[in-house]
Every structure is written in structure tokens, then in C-alpha cells.
Amino acid sequence: MGQGWQTAPRAPERPPRVRRPGAAAGLARLLRVSRFDLGLPLIHAGKVRELYALEDPATMLMVASDAISAYDFVLTPEVPDKGAVLTQLSLWWFEQLADVVPHHVLSTDVPAPVRGRAVVCERLSMLPVECVVRGYLTGSGWAEYTRDGTVCGIPLPAGLRDGDRLPEPLFTPATKAPMGEHDENVDFDTVVATIGREQAEAVRELSLAVYAAAEPVARERGIVLADTKLEFGTRADGTIVLADEVLTPDSSRFWDAAQWRPGESLPSFDKQFVRDWLTRESGWDRDSGTPPPPLPAEVVQATRERYLEALVRLTGQGLRV
Incomplete structure (x- = not known):
């Protein structure tokens, strides 16, 4: 599908308002730097997803990263394969719900670096x-x-x-x-x-x-x-x-x-599971305004396993990458 990956005009980026000092620093960095080198104009970077302009102004590329957030903070490190799980599971549900409500997905024909974690969708x-x-x-x-x-x-x-x-x-x-x-x-x-x-x-x-x-x-x-x-x-x-x-x-x-x-x-x-670790075991005070500590490897792995379990249980299929 010809999307004109390199030709879309660059859309202006406007950073959102942030008030909490701990969250603000991480989100400001997130908004200025794209996680994916796609050669496409970045429309918006959220805590988990990034939106890129395409040649057709009625469409855009939506990419799900492996980032995980809790209590308005983007946590570190990322959870491997999380973005692919979110994308694959959403696509499955969109199909199940097609008779209930229309959805925004147009195609899964996306650039190779984000295949499996991105979709072309309508700009609404x-x-x-x-x-x-x-x-x-x-x-x-x-x-x-x-x-x-x-x-x-x-x-x-x-x-x-x-x-x-x-x-x-x-x-x-x-x-x-x-x-x-x-x-x-x-x-x-x-x-x-x-x-x-x-x-x-x-x-x-x-x-x-x-x-x-x-x-x-x-x-x-x-x-x-x-x-x-x-x-x-x-x-x-x-x-x-x-x-x-x-x-x-x-x-x-x-x-x-x-x-x-x-x-x-x-x-x-x-x-x-991540929220519970932060509030019960990490020693972090969610009202302090300071960023949470990094997630331990065992918490990251257990979170990944839970996401994959949800995917397999619901769709009957494992992760496709």
C-alpha cells in the first residue's frame, strides 16, 4: 500500500501542560524525542503511543511502544513485546465488535521497524x-x-x-x-x-x-x-x-x-501488578511528586507474562511479530 512514508508535511508539535515536577521532566523528554526512527513527521507522543503523519492527511500511523505507565509516570525499564500485545489484542477486539461500533483501523501495512506494533488509522x-x-x-x-x-x-x-x-x-x-x-x-x-x-x-x-x-x-x-x-x-x-x-x-x-x-x-x-508493586513494595510515595524507582527485572518479566497470558486466553493465539 503506497503510504508515501517520506513525504508528509511536518505537523507542529505542542507540548502539553504539566504540573507535577516529577512527571513533567519525563514527559517533556518523551514529547521531544521519538522512540522510532521512521523518517515521518511526529504528530504526537503520548506515554505509550506515538502518532505520525502520512501522505494522506486523512490518515496517520499509530505506533504502540513497550513503555508502561502508572500514576501519570512513564516507568523504566520498558516491558518487552508489550506494544505488540496491545496492538494484536486491539485488532482482535475491533473485529469482534465490528457489528457494535465502527473502528478507526485502516491497515496493518506499516514500516518494517514497527511491524506488529503499529496500524494505519483514520484521523478523527x-x-x-x-x-x-x-x-x-x-x-x-x-x-x-x-x-x-x-x-x-x-x-x-x-x-x-x-x-x-x-x-x-x-x-x-x-x-x-x-x-x-x-x-x-x-x-x-x-x-x-x-x-x-x-x-x-x-x-x-x-x-x-x-x-x-x-x-x-x-x-x-x-x-x-x-x-x-x-x-x-x-x-x-x-x-x-x-x-x-x-x-x-x-x-x-x-x-x-x-x-x-x-x-x-x-x-x-x-x-x-505494577501498580501494586509501586504502592506496596517499592517504598515509593505516590504523593511525593518524584518519579517512581525502576521496575525490578522480575516485575518486568511477570508483567510481560500477564500481558501475554491475556492475549493467548482471549484470542487463542500467541504473539505474532
């Missing part, structure tokens, strides 16, 4: 909302529930435990904060004020539909889909499109269905 107008769906009570939702009896302001029955399945999946959106700042949970009225009622109702319906379609698929394969974060953009004609990544260990909580026991610590196939 991204909606500034993180569309979170929670099917189970855990994480920040559990913390709020123990305090107020609610999740993102939505009242829940008394007596639920950490890890319990919710009476019904909840749409609990969040702001899409600039890099280095925290996403903040918001109510549905805030989403309406941000993107308008029509789009707000549409992304809520689509988010819940994606979860409803994916949750039984994951469960059949031995994985509990506890919650997930989705991102949507719009085409010029207003069509809402599923973008970025979908139902990966970076964007979702995956638990081992065979060991699901509400009220107990649940084995997971996602980056919760």
Missing part, C-alpha cells in the same frame, strides 16, 4: 471524554463506595464487597486530562456540557454496548472483564468511531475467572 476528531464502563466494584469505585455508598455519584445497594459484580454495568466517564495530570471522574451532566447531549448519549450507549458484547466473550475464555476505558472520535460526517486501543491490559482490568472471589485479592492479567 477525538472526543475529550474517557468512557469508562464498570461491571464490577473495585479500584477507585470501591474506595468511593466504602465512603459514600456510590460509584461516581451513582447510588448502589448496601453490603457489596470489593470485587462484587454490580447489579448492572455503569457508565462512569472521566475527563481526559493533559499528560502529567490526573483524569477526574465526572457525572453525565458534565459530559453533556462538554460534548453536547446527542454525542454524550451516543457514547454512553456505545460504551455500554461494547462492554455488553465483550464481557461474555472474555468470561467464556476464563477472564472477568471488571472494567474498561474506551475512547471515541468523530468523522467529518459526525459518525462516532471507536479509536485508540480497546479491551487491552492497559485499558482494562482482567481477572482470572477461575479465582474470582469477591472480598479477596484477585489475580489479574493487566498492569495492576
Whole structure:
């Protein structure tokens, strides 16, 4: 496929606002330096992905690196093959969800240095909302529930435990904060004020539909889909499109269905393992503003194994590189 890899005009780069001193330094370096030498104009560098301009201005190259982030910091070292796992798993889910919502991927015909970790996709107008769906009570939702009896302001029955399945999946959106700042949970009225009622109702319906379609698929394969974060953009004609990544260990909580026991610590196939090491074993104070320590080799390896396990369980296939 002729993409004109060398001919795209260079897009201006605008660094995002950052406030936390520890996160700011790492993110500033990340934004100035591309991880991949592709000879293409860098549109944007995020914590994990980089976007490059192509000859066709309606398309772009999206590359997933092996970087892993937690608590708004990009951690070191990277997790080998992580970017390929995220890309392969997202492609599989996009196919599974094709009848639910259109997606942004156009082709996997990409430059050799990033083959297996990159896709050519549509350039969309991204909606500034993180569309979170929670099917189970855990994480920040559990913390709020123990305090107020609610999740993102939505009242829940008394007596639920950490890890319990919710009476019904909840749409609990969040702001899409600039890099280095925290996403903040918001109510549905805030989403309406941000993107308008029509789009707000549409992304809520689509988010819940994606979860409803994916949750039984994951469960059949031995994985509990506890919650997930989705991102949507719009085409010029207003069509809402599923973008970025979908139902990966970076964007979702995956638990081992065979060991699901509400009220107990649940084995997971996602980056919760890294978060737990940082907060429980590393000695790092997440409120200090200082960067976390490097991940030990055994944590990196165990994280890689969890990501690969999620890929194999869900798709039935190993990593293709």
C-alpha cells in the first residue's frame, strides 16, 4: 500500500501542560524525542503511543511502544513485546465488535521497524471524554463506595464487597486530562456540557454496548472483564468511531475467572501488578511528586507474562511479530 512514508508535511508539535515536577521532566523528554526512527513527521507522543503523519492527511500511523505507565509516570525499564500485545489484542477486539461500533483501523501495512506494533488509522476528531464502563466494584469505585455508598455519584445497594459484580454495568466517564495530570471522574451532566447531549448519549450507549458484547466473550475464555476505558472520535460526517486501543491490559482490568472471589485479592492479567508493586513494595510515595524507582527485572518479566497470558486466553493465539 503506497503510504508515501517520506513525504508528509511536518505537523507542529505542542507540548502539553504539566504540573507535577516529577512527571513533567519525563514527559517533556518523551514529547521531544521519538522512540522510532521512521523518517515521518511526529504528530504526537503520548506515554505509550506515538502518532505520525502520512501522505494522506486523512490518515496517520499509530505506533504502540513497550513503555508502561502508572500514576501519570512513564516507568523504566520498558516491558518487552508489550506494544505488540496491545496492538494484536486491539485488532482482535475491533473485529469482534465490528457489528457494535465502527473502528478507526485502516491497515496493518506499516514500516518494517514497527511491524506488529503499529496500524494505519483514520484521523478523527477525538472526543475529550474517557468512557469508562464498570461491571464490577473495585479500584477507585470501591474506595468511593466504602465512603459514600456510590460509584461516581451513582447510588448502589448496601453490603457489596470489593470485587462484587454490580447489579448492572455503569457508565462512569472521566475527563481526559493533559499528560502529567490526573483524569477526574465526572457525572453525565458534565459530559453533556462538554460534548453536547446527542454525542454524550451516543457514547454512553456505545460504551455500554461494547462492554455488553465483550464481557461474555472474555468470561467464556476464563477472564472477568471488571472494567474498561474506551475512547471515541468523530468523522467529518459526525459518525462516532471507536479509536485508540480497546479491551487491552492497559485499558482494562482482567481477572482470572477461575479465582474470582469477591472480598479477596484477585489475580489479574493487566498492569495492576505494577501498580501494586509501586504502592506496596517499592517504598515509593505516590504523593511525593518524584518519579517512581525502576521496575525490578522480575516485575518486568511477570508483567510481560500477564500481558501475554491475556492475549493467548482471549484470542487463542500467541504473539505474532
